Amino acid sequence: MARVKTGLSPRLSRMLEELQEGVEDGLVPAWIFNDPELFELEKERIFSRSWVYLAHESEIPKPGDYVLRYVLDNPYILVRGEDGVVRALLDMCRHRGMRVCRAELGNASHFRCPFHGWTYRNDGRLIGVPAEREAFGQDLNKEEWGLVPIPRLEAFDGMIFGNLDPGAPSLEEWLGDIRWYLELVTKRSPQGLEVLGPPQRWVVNTDWKLALETFLSDSYHTLMTHRSLIELGIAPKDAKYAMYGEQIHIPGKGHGSMVVGAPPGAKLPPFWGYPEEMLERARTSYPTREQFETARETRILLVTLFPNFSFHNPIRKPDHKYQGAVPMLTFRVWHPLGPGRIEIFSWALVEKDAPEWFKEKTRLSYLRFFGSSGTFEQDDTEIWSHVAHNAATPQGRHLRFNYRMGLKLEPDPNWPGPGVAYGLNFTDANMRNFHRRYLEMLLA
Amino acid sequence: MDRTQALLNCLYHEAELLDEGRYREWLALLAEDVRYRVPVRVTKERGPEGGLSGVMEGMYHLDEDYTSLEMRVARLETGFAWAEDPPSRLRHFVTNVRIGEPRPTPKGEESEVRSNLLIFRSRWDRPDYTFLSAERRDIWRREEGGWRLACRTVILDSTTLPTHNLSFFF
Numbered sequence: 001m002a003r004v005k006t007g008l009s010p011r012l013s014r015m016l017e018e019l020q021e022g023v024e025d026g027l028v029p030a031w032i033f034n035d036p037e038l039f040e041l042e043k044e045r046i047f048s049r050s051w052v053y054l055a056h057e058s059e060i061p062k063p064g065d066y067v068l069r070y071v072l073d074n075p076y077i078l079v080r081g082e083d084g085v086v087r088a089l090l091d092m093c094r095h096r097g098m099r100v101c102r103a104e105l106g107n108a109s110h111f112r113c114p115f116h117g118w119t120y121r122n123d124g125r126l127i128g129v130p131a132e133r134e135a136f137g138q139d140l141n142k143e144e145w146g147l148v149p150i151p152r153l154e155a156f157d158g159m160i161f162g163n164l165d166p167g168a169p170s171l172e173e174w175l176g177d178i179r180w181y182l183e184l185v186t187k188r189s190p191q192g193l194e195v196l197g198p199p200q201r202w203v204v205n206t207d208w209k210l211a212l213e214t215f216l217s218d219s220y221h222t223l224m225t226h227r228s229l230i231e232l233g234i235a236p237k238d239a240k241y242a243m244y245g246e247q248i249h250i251p252g253k254g255h256g257s258m259v260v261g262a263p264p265g266a267k268l269p270p271f272w273g274y275p276e277e278m279l280e281r282a283r284t285s286y287p288t289r290e291q292f293e294t295a296r297e298t299r300i301l302l303v304t305l306f307p308n309f310s311f312h313n314p315i316r317k318p319d320h321k322y323q324g325a326v327p328m329l330t331f332r333v334w335h336p337l338g339p340g341r342i343e344i345f346s347w348a349l350v351e352k353d354a355p356e357w358f359k360e361k362t363r364l365s366y367l368r369f370f371g372s373s374g375t376f377e378q379d380d381t382e383i384w385s386h387v388a389h390n391a392a393t394p395q396g397r398h399l400r401f402n403y404r405m406g407l408k409l410e411p412d413p414n415w416p417g418p419g420v421a422y423g424l425n426f427t428d429a430n431m432r433n434f435h436r437r438y439l440e441m442l443l444a
Numbered sequence: 445m446d447r448t449q450a451l452l453n454c455l456y457h458e459a460e461l462l463d464e465g466r467y468r469e470w471l472a473l474l475a476e477d478v479r480y481r482v483p484v485r486v487t488k489e490r491g492p493e494g495g496l497s498g499v500m501e502g503m504y505h506l507d508e509d510y511t512s513l514e515m516r517v518a519r520l521e522t523g524f525a526w527a528e529d530p531p532s533r534l535r536h537f538v539t540n541v542r543i544g545e546p547r548p549t550p551k552g553e554e555s556e557v558r559s560n561l562l563i564f565r566s567r568w569d570r571p572d573y574t575f576l577s578a579e580r581r582d583i584w585r586r587e588e589g590g591w592r593l594a595c596r597t598v599i600l601d602s603t604t605l606p607t608h609n610l611s612f613f614f
Contacts, residue, residue: 102487102489103486103487103488103489103498104486104487104488104498104603105486105488106488106489196502196503197484197500197501197502197503198484198486198500198502198503199484199503200484200503200505200605201603201604201605202604202605202606202607202608202609203604203605203606203607203608204608205608206608224524225526227522227524228519228522228523228524228525229519231522231524232515232518232519232522318512319509319511319512319515320511320515320518321511321515343604348503363507364507364512367504367505367506367507368508368512368515368516371505372505372605372609372610373482373505373506373609373610373611375515375516375519375525377609378525378526378527378528378609378610378611379525379526379527381527381608381609382526382527382608382609382611383526385608
């Protein structure tokens with residue numbers, strides 16, 4: 001691994017060396033979860049160079065449909081033009097910088113700036129300048145004054161990502177082998193996914209890496225953090241239920257997945273508990289037989305993409321008295337707002353061709369357990385905020401957290417999917433892999 | 445007691461139960477077929493006729509029935525609901541109460557009741573706090589034993605919520 005390079009303050013260099021020394025040994029200093037100087041470096045070297053999830057194509061199906069999304073605090077209008085092409089345009093008038101979009105979502109043929117009236121088509125071209133001849137004569141070349149598109153915009157199976165770095169590798173290369181795991185969800189049906197409405201948005205005083213870790217590798221927290229749901233019979237009776245699965249990371253990429261089956265002796269329906277007709281469609285929809293067979297044995301699936309996207313797809317039901325299973329799917333962006341502060345964007349999604357009764361019930365399975373009021377997630381956000389607070393205290397910041405779980409595990413040679421897999425999900429392997437990638441980007 | 449005073453008393457009594465965490469007593473105020481929803485709100489342009497902007501039909505923060513509300517209460521009783529243990533110090537301020545005309549229905553006399561709501565929330569030993577402002581659009585029904593909440597839609601005045609979870613009731 002590269003040595004900490006110059007160009008960083010002596011303080012930050014010293015701190016990153018400490019992190020670098022600790023990662024392979026599973027020792028991570030608390031301060032990485034709440035430090036203003038480090039946050040500035042994360043903005044510059046991670047979020048300005050990574051593929052960041054913006055939207056699902058089903059949010060903007062028709063020409064003119066748009067949603068407002070952010071990369072760092074840069075506001076982007078993600079809009080489908082009359083030509084059907086999706087663009088991400090910086091929501092900032094080229095004339096004097098006012099926002100030209102006054103809604104979080106909608107449909108528009110053009111965006112008109114309320115400041116001086118410059119008007120742009122929904123493909124970003126400047127088409128109207130009030131009193132153009134009197135004000136600018138013949139000298140304004142409108143082609144040079146369109147809304148600024150995001151440097152890179154690419155999609156994978158309906159998932160739209162943006163990147164601020166014009167020289168970034170392609171999204172396909174960025175994702176690499178994690179695509180196999182994304183496809184367990186994106187290709188479960190030949191029709192693909194659709195969002196169930198706009199995202200819930202809320203703020204939490206925590207670090208984006210703490211939130212992400214819960215979805216990337218921390219199967220171990222479920223037995224205590226979510227014990228209330230075990231008591232209510234929502235989560236399996238065996239408190240170690242999240243242990244019975246595979247944890248997989250993609251070396252060099254930072255991405256990871258957890259694929260959890262049924263605890264021994266537990267009678268859980270196959271294929272997350274999705275309706276039989278969806279299982280039958282999946283049989284031919286998945287690109288490979290291995291993916292179908294993996295999906296059939298899966299009850300909980302999580303995928304996290306470096307740096308700040310996760311999805312969670314567990315077997316569930318709308319409430320504790322409901323008979324039968326209704327799985328749910330949520331997409332997440334852990335949007336960094338500042339040191340020790342994030343905004344969560346949380347969507348519910350479902351297969352487009354799922355039966356209507358199922359779409360209604362899966363929405364409820366999501367709302368009761370995840371999202372802003374979710375009975376699992378309530379306890380996560382409570383705990384994350386205290387950890388981030390402690391991580392900034394003068395004594396607490398020097399504590400080194402224990403990321404040694406599963407340090408001696410050997411990879412599972414029989415796992416059918418790509419990446420490095422461990423046959424026991426109680427491990428910090430995915431997070432150690434994330435920290436390696438995190439350091440690599442911070443130091444490069 | 446006249447209808448207006450009886451319904452006002454219901455709202456104030458309900459606020460007291462929620463402030464004091466007496467959730468089983470609160471459940472007893474709900475009709476068995478209660479519909480309890482908090483829609484997601486988004487920023488939208490002003491419509492030509494004014495009115496509330498950006499109240500979304502498609503997604504909610506809460507979309508509950510009696511069973512799911514009972515589940516949330518039962519969860520608080522497990523001793524492992526960390527979001528509310530220690531409990532938030534909550535204060536429900538209920539104002540601008542508007543009571544509609546009584547309306548006979550097969551299930552009993554019903555009345556629309558609108559109120560403005562301000563919730564103060566403080567946690568642990570921190571001096572900071574959260575405010576959530578909303579309008580509640582209720583339907584209360586006269587049943588045997590008193591008025592019951594049959595339907596509540598909470599119109600939040602926030603798009604992005606300023607608090608880390610909704611582990612309490614509106």
